[in-house]
Amino acid sequence: MVGPASEARVLRQALNEKTAKVALCNLAFVIFLSLKNTPLAFLSASSYETLMPLHKAAGYTTIVTSLVHAVVYLDAWAQAGHLHEMLETAQIAGTIGGIALLLIGVSTVPYIRRQRYELFYVIHVIMSALILIVVGLHRPDFSKSAIIITVFAASLSFMDRAIRLYKFSCNFMGNHAALAALPNGATRVTLRQSSDATPGSHAFLWLPVIRFAETHPFTLVSSNPPEFVVQSCDGFTSALHQYAKDFPGKTLRCSLNSGYGKLPEFKTYDSVLLIAGGSGASFTFAVALDLSRNPDSCSSNNITFVWAVRDQASISWFYAELRELLLDPRIKVMIHITDNVGSSTVISLSGSFEKDSPATTESSRTSLPIMSVDPEKAIELEQTTMSESHVDPEKAMAYAVEDIPRSAIAALPGRPSIPALMESLVDNCDPRKRVIVGACGPEGLLETVKSTESRCIRPDGPSFTLHTEGFGW
Numbered sequence: 001m002v003g004p005a006s007e008a009r010v011l012r013q014a015l016n017e018k019t020a021k022v023a024l025c026n027l028a029f030v031i032f033l034s035l036k037n038t039p040l041a042f043l044s045a046s047s048y049e050t051l052m053p054l055h056k057a058a059g060y061t062t063i064v065t066s067l068v069h070a071v072v073y074l075d076a077w078a079q080a081g082h083l084h085e086m087l088e089t090a091q092i093a094g095t096i097g098g099i100a101l102l103l104i105g106v107s108t109v110p111y112i113r114r115q116r117y118e119l120f121y122v123i124h125v126i127m128s129a130l131i132l133i134v135v136g137l138h139r140p141d142f143s144k145s146a147i148i149i150t151v152f153a154a155s156l157s158f159m160d161r162a163i164r165l166y167k168f169s170c171n172f173m174g175n176h177a178a179l180a181a182l183p184n185g186a187t188r189v190t191l192r193q194s195s196d197a198t199p200g201s202h203a204f205l206w207l208p209v210i211r212f213a214e215t216h217p218f219t220l221v222s223s224n225p226p227e228f229v230v231q232s233c234d235g236f237t238s239a240l241h242q243y244a245k246d247f248p249g250k251t252l253r254c255s256l257n258s259g260y261g262k263l264p265e266f267k268t269y270d271s272v273l274l275i276a277g278g279s280g281a282s283f284t285f286a287v288a289l290d291l292s293r294n295p296d297s298c299s300s301n302n303i304t305f306v307w308a309v310r311d312q313a314s315i316s317w318f319y320a321e322l323r324e325l326l327l328d329p330r331i332k333v334m335i336h337i338t339d340n341v342g343s344s345t346v347i348s349l350s351g352s353f354e355k356d357s358p359a360t361t362e363s364s365r366t367s368l369p370i371m372s373v374d375p376e377k378a379i380e381l382e383q384t385t386m387s388e389s390h391v392d393p394e395k396a397m398a399y400a401v402e403d404i405p406r407s408a409i410a411a412l413p414g415r416p417s418i419p420a421l422m423e424s425l426v427d428n429c430d431p432r433k434r435v436i437v438g439a440c441g442p443e444g445l446l447e448t449v450k451s452t453e454s455r456c457i458r459p460d461g462p463s464f465t466l467h468t469e470g471f472g473w
């Protein structure tokens with residue numbers, strides 16, 4: 001006869017096995033979803049970064065199920081008086097795995113992830129490798145499925161890292177980066193070796209002189225040569241900017257791991273609205289320049305380019321690109337200076353901020369096209385105040401695209417009205433046509449764009465697509 005005590009034991013045993021299996025399968029799933037070179041990129045139209053929410057969900061599930069597994073086991077052993085078994089190698093390995101999982105969990109709290117990203121990253125890399133080793137030691141029996149799942153997950157992780165290392169090694173030979181300090185803590189990085197990656201996609205940049213053990217993702221403004229505009233944030237990006245200021249024109253050994261991120265085919269849409277905030281313009285300039293440079297394959301005659309920057313000096317980050325866009329009559333360019341609440345201004349782009357003009361002997365030697373910009377002081381943009389009084393933004397917009405010479409641009413004060421821009425794009429489009437909005441910038445800007453999306457979807461058309469790019473996950 002089976003008593004209540006033995007029934008409870010059987011139940012506990014079943015719960016133990018189930019939670020152990022769920023935790024282990026989730027661990028393999030977490031590793032699979034963390035791959036940068038994921039097979040899902042080939043099978044679906046999504047890149048690895050779109051899988052990050054799933055990676056997080058699977059990660060938290062692994063932590064919770066592992067904890068339940070540990071608590072139920074400890075309770076069962078305590079009741080049976082077998083707690084001394086915790087000192088066996090397999091159980092010590094399991095305990096270390098649990099602690100490592102908890103550490104990863106703690107490191108994901110938003111404060112640590114945002115403010116101490118380098119710490120978060122180091123904990124993630126070291127602890128995930130440790131977890132795979134100790135889980136293998138926890139259940140080392142090769143006749144059981146546990147070790148097979150663990151070895152499979154470890155192989156996936158190893159292969160992904162090997163592919164990344166291979167890409168970095170291939171692009172390291174003979175590759176140099178020229179740095180140019182730009183106003184407001186930005187740095188333009190121009191690489192010597194061209195890349196076959198699509199402009200607007202992102203790449204991981206390795207600059208060993210700045211940070212030997214770190215690579216960081218940046219969006220390619222162009223790929224031939226590869227160019228990035230990097231805004232100072234913290235460790236790596238601030239050190240990069242400081243280096244560009246301290247050693248103007250000096251080139252650095254570097255490498256690139258490119259080809260990440262999936263972009264929609266903007267050129268197949270009839271109307272395109274591109275919205276960027278700050279350094280998010282790396283993405284929208286890449287897309288707009290691609291549309292402008294390939295007019296034959298582009299079906300859109302209505303391209304609106306909106307860029308919001310804090311102040312006038314930041315406009316010089318993309319001086320050459322802006323000038324190129326202004327030459328294309330299909331593209332309406334609208335610049336918003338958010339710190340300026342008063343009047344619109346006309347900014348001349350005919351200054352001395354030219355590309356392809358070697359600035360120093362070092363950069364001349366490596367023949368890299370870099371900016372001739374004084375790193376010490378913000379570029380003084382030639383400016384004429386249109387009016388001291390308030391200017392109607394709609395009129396100013398018309399002024400921007402019609403009246404002023406193509407070597408100058410009107411900058412509107414304050415933030416752009418994103419809902420109005422998006423809705424008028426849809427309102428003014430033939431219902432049988434296709435429109436797309438591409439946006440990249442700070443979280444607040446992307447939230448506004450996403451919350452306006454539902455207002456742009458009309459039952460009677462036009463077909464509406466939204467693509468947003470964030471600079472974090």
Ligand SMILES: Cc1cc2nc3c(=O)[nH]c(=O)nc-3n(C[C@H](O)[C@H](O)[C@H](O)COP(=O)(O)OP(=O)(O)OC[C@H]3O[C@@H](n4cnc5c(N)ncnc54)[C@H](O)[C@@H]3O)c2cc1C
Nearest residue numbers: 114117216217218219230231233234235236237282471472
């Ligand atoms: C797909 C993508 C494209 C990007 N493109 C650009 C760009 O074109 N121009 C630009 O100025 N910035 C871009 N960024 C942001 C840039 O990667 C970070 O600002 C930079 O890595 C910060 O590093 P840090 O050492 O200065 O600061 P940290 O303190 O190390 O990081 C600050 C924040 O940057 C993010 N971050 C840092 N390292 C990474 C990493 N390896 N992977 C993902 N996120 C990270 C984290 O959210 C962190 O909270 C992009 C980010 C992503 C994810």
